[in-house]
Amino acid sequence: xxxxxxxxxxxxxxxxxxxxxxxxxxxxxxxxxxxxxxxxxxxxxxxxxxxxxxxxxxxxxxxxxxxxxxxxxxxxxxxxxxxxxxxxxxxxxxxxxxxxxxxxxxxxxxxxxxxxxxxxxxxxxxxxxxxxxxxxxxxxxxxxxxxxxxxxxxxxxxxxxxxxxxxxxxxxxxxxxxxxxxxxxxxxxxxxxxxxxxxxxxxxxxxxxxxxxxxxxxxxxxxxxxxxxxxxxxxxxxxxxxxxxxxxxxxxxxxxxxxxxxxxxxxxxxxxxxxxxxxxxxxxxxxxxxxxxxxxxxxxxxxxxxxxxxxxxxxxxxxxxxxxxxxxxxxxxxxxxxxxxxxxxxxxxxxxxxxxxxxxxxxxxxxxxxxxxxxxxxxxxxxxxxxxxxxxxxxxxxxxxxxxxxxxxxxxxxxxxxxxxxxxxxxxxxxxxxxxxxxxxxxxxxxxxxxxxxxxxxxxxxxxxxxxxxxxxxxxxxxxxxxxxxxxxxxxxxxxxxxxxxxxxxxxxxxxxxxxxxxxxxxxxxxxxxxxxx
Amino acid sequence: xxxxxxxxxxxxxxxxxxxxxxxxxxxxxxxxxxxxxxxxxxxxxxxxxxxxxxxxxxxxxxxxxxxxxxxxxxxxxxxxxxxxxxxxxxxxxxxxxxxxxxxxxxxxxxxxxxxxxxxxxxxxxx
Numbered sequence: 155x156x157x158x159x160x161x162x163x164x165x166x167x168x169x170x171x172x173x174x175x176x177x178x179x180x181x182x183x184x185x186x187x188x189x190x191x192x193x194x195x196x197x198x199x200x201x202x203x204x205x206x207x208x209x210x211x212x213x214x215x216x217x218x219x220x221x222x223x224x225x226x227x228x229x230x231x232x233x234x235x236x237x238x239x240x241x242x243x244x245x246x247x248x249x250x251x252x253x254x255x256x257x258x259x260x261x262x263x264x265x266x267x268x269x270x271x272x273x274x275x276x277x278x279x280x281x282x283x284x285x286x287x288x289x290x291x292x293x294x295x296x297x298x299x300x301x302x303x304x305x306x307x308x309x310x311x312x313x314x315x316x317x318x319x320x321x322x323x324x325x326x327x328x329x330x331x332x333x334x335x336x337x338x339x340x341x342x343x344x345x346x347x348x349x350x351x352x353x354x355x356x357x358x359x360x361x362x363x364x365x366x367x368x369x370x371x372x373x374x375x376x377x378x379x380x381x382x383x384x385x386x387x388x389x390x391x392x393x394x395x396x397x398x399x400x401x402x403x404x405x406x407x408x409x410x411x412x413x414x415x416x417x418x419x420x421x422x423x424x425x426x427x428x429x430x431x432x433x434x435x436x437x438x439x440x441x442x443x444x445x446x447x448x449x450x451x452x453x454x455x456x457x458x459x460x461x462x463x464x465x466x467x468x469x470x471x472x473x474x475x476x477x478x479x480x481x482x483x484x485x486x487x488x489x490x491x492x493x494x495x496x497x498x499x500x501x502x503x504x505x506x507x508x509x510x511x512x513x514x515x516x517x518x519x520x521x522x523x524x525x526x527x528x529x530x531x532x533x534x535x536x537x538x539x540x541x542x543x544x545x546x547x548x549x550x551x552x553x554x555x556x557x558x559x560x561x562x563x564x565x566x567x568x569x570x571x572x573x574x575x576x577x578x579x580x581x582x583x584x585x586x587x588x589x590x591x592x593x594x595x596x597x598x599x600x601x602x603x604x605x606x607x608x609x610x611x612x613x614x615x616x617x618x619x620x621x622x623x624x625x626x627x628x629x630x631x632x633x634x635x636x637x638x639x640x641x642x643x644x645x646x647x648x649x650x651x652x653x654x655x656x657x658x659x660x661x662x663x664x665x666x667x668x669x670x671x672x673x674x675x676x677x678x679x680x681x682x683x684x685x686x687x688x
Numbered sequence: 689x690x691x692x693x694x695x696x697x698x699x700x701x702x703x704x705x706x707x708x709x710x711x712x713x714x715x716x717x718x719x720x721x722x723x724x725x726x727x728x729x730x731x732x733x734x735x736x737x738x739x740x741x742x743x744x745x746x747x748x749x750x751x752x753x754x755x756x757x758x759x760x761x762x763x764x765x766x767x768x769x770x771x772x773x774x775x776x777x778x779x780x781x782x783x784x785x786x787x788x789x790x791x792x793x794x795x796x797x798x799x800x801x802x803x804x805x806x807x808x809x810x811x812x813x814x
Binding site for chain 1 (some may be wrong): 689703750751753755763764767768769774775776777778779782783788789790791792797800804806
């Protein structure tokens with residue numbers, strides 16, 4: 155402390171002890187509004203101290219933080235320690251209490267370097283930190299809104315631990331949320347690298363339901379934000395989750411990344427984690443003055459089907475034959491109704507010639523309708539859903555695509571990037587959606603006013619700025635419709651979104667099969683708060 | 689416009705809220721404020737000076753005066769000064785600064801401290 159400060163401190167002590175009675179009575183003349191004026195200016199840490207000073211201060215602090223709050227900041231500083239410090243300072247510069255923390259970093263940063271300082275800062279708070287292909291957020295120092303999309307690595311390398319030394323992607327976006335009325339925890343989906351079985355998904359679903367039941371009294375979480383491990387095929391897990399979770403639960407996430415997490419109640423068992431879920435459950439003990447928070451989603455669908463339907467004929471896995479790795483698949487197919495088997499080149503030529511789509515330049519996918527049997531809680535269940543695979547090329551007589559778990563007889567169609575399909579109406583998310591939440595036993599007034607307090611975007615990294623030549627392409631709709639609302643997001647390699655029709659706004663609803671794992675799309679998670687007295 | 693209550697004050701003889709000394713500090717404030725409004729650095733220096741020379745209950749009186757006079761800029765300024773004074777300080781320091789005492793039950797306070805344990809690292813002790 156400086157000399158001047160210490161001298162004034164001494165003065166303070168003397169004065170305080172001498173005149174404490176008169177000073178305290180004088181201070182008591184300050185009305186709540188003035189006290190609120192003072193306390194609302196404090197940064198988060200000091201604000202937390204202020205909350206513990208006295209009952210009056212506690213009451214006023216609760217008035218300052220009476221509504222849910224999001225705070226997020228982005229830094230593209232190449233030095234990881236500087237970047238983390240900048241975003242932490244920014245995010246903690248106003249009153250807030252962290253109920254959860256999401257940190258997303260660029261590939262050029264190391265997970266241990268950035269995870270350490272954040273965990274030390276936020277003790278006993280659920281944290282997920284993941285590596286993303288791009289970051290979206292408001293700069294901590296300049297306040298400018300930015301999108302940095304570095305695209306996917308060319309062909310997922312099998313080397314989990316080695317990182318590209320020349321990786322020049324640097325940055326972190328940090329989001330913390332204060333969500334009164336909800337409780338949050340990070341729940342891992344454990345994987346067994348030697349025996350990947352759906353049985354682990356069973357445990358995952360059980361853990362989620364058990365946690366939710368302990369908080370809410372029912373097994374229906376409000377929402378789940380998931381981060382998946384990129385070397386794992388998340389689809390079977392998502393399918394089971396989609397089947398097992400109640401309709402009202404909204405699920406969003408990034409399918410492929412690498413992550414670390416800190417949980418209040420769950421820990422890894424020494425195996426690798428295939429995914430981690432931040433589960434948000436309604437607190438049944440919340441006080442009556444606290445309103446309801448809801449997850450709403452908008453899906454801007456960036457792909458559309460082109461060409462005929464095909465049926466997969468021969469399917470061969472490429473690469474080391476280990477189901478845990480995202481390998482590639484060679485396949486041949488026949489057109490629906492035809493008998494001739496087509497090779498990869500023919501199929502691709504059809505696309506480029508007949509439909510004038512240059513698949514070498516723009517992302518091309520196949521959407522495969524998969525009917526699979528799962529063993530859920532010792533019962534056999536068949537689930538049909540749509541899965542996307544990126545097309546890499548055609549040669550040696552076959553079509554070459556990313557991923558696996560395609561079988562002979564699966565139907566598929568080609569999907570192309572299509573921005574025409576992509577416009578989505580975010581404003582409609584402000585309206586009251588149907589909420590069949592088990593806690594709404596009392597009738598909800600029809601015109602209840604909802605306030606949007608935060609947003610998070612999961613956008614396909616294939617939709618790069620250079621591709622579409624527009625600044626802040628994916629975040630503009632949100633910023634225009636909800637100005638001033640904190641927004642952050644990531645560019646990822648596969649967007650998870652699952653929501654019932656009342657809670658999602660889609661740009662086009664052409665898909666007939668259930669689809670939770672998207673490509674080429676942008677998912678907007680919008681958090682809304684219904685104030686009880688409004 | 690800002691001084692409608694000042695007129696009222698001068699009319700009202702039995703006013704205990706605002707002493708003359710305080711009035712001389714608060715009223716010249718808008719002039720100073722306008723002069724240095726453009727220059728934030730100077731404002732910060734003035735703020736620091738004020739903090740060093742003025743004891744907490746003086747500051748409290750200033751706030752009360754500004755509040756009574758309905759003088760928003762001065763009120764915001766003093767509140768900001770107070771907020772800066774208690775930034776990054778421990779709960780005990782804040783209590784001493786304002787001459788407050790904890791009125792929590794022993795168990796309550798412990799519970800609160802536990803809940804906010806995440807924030808108590810890196811705080812200046814007294």
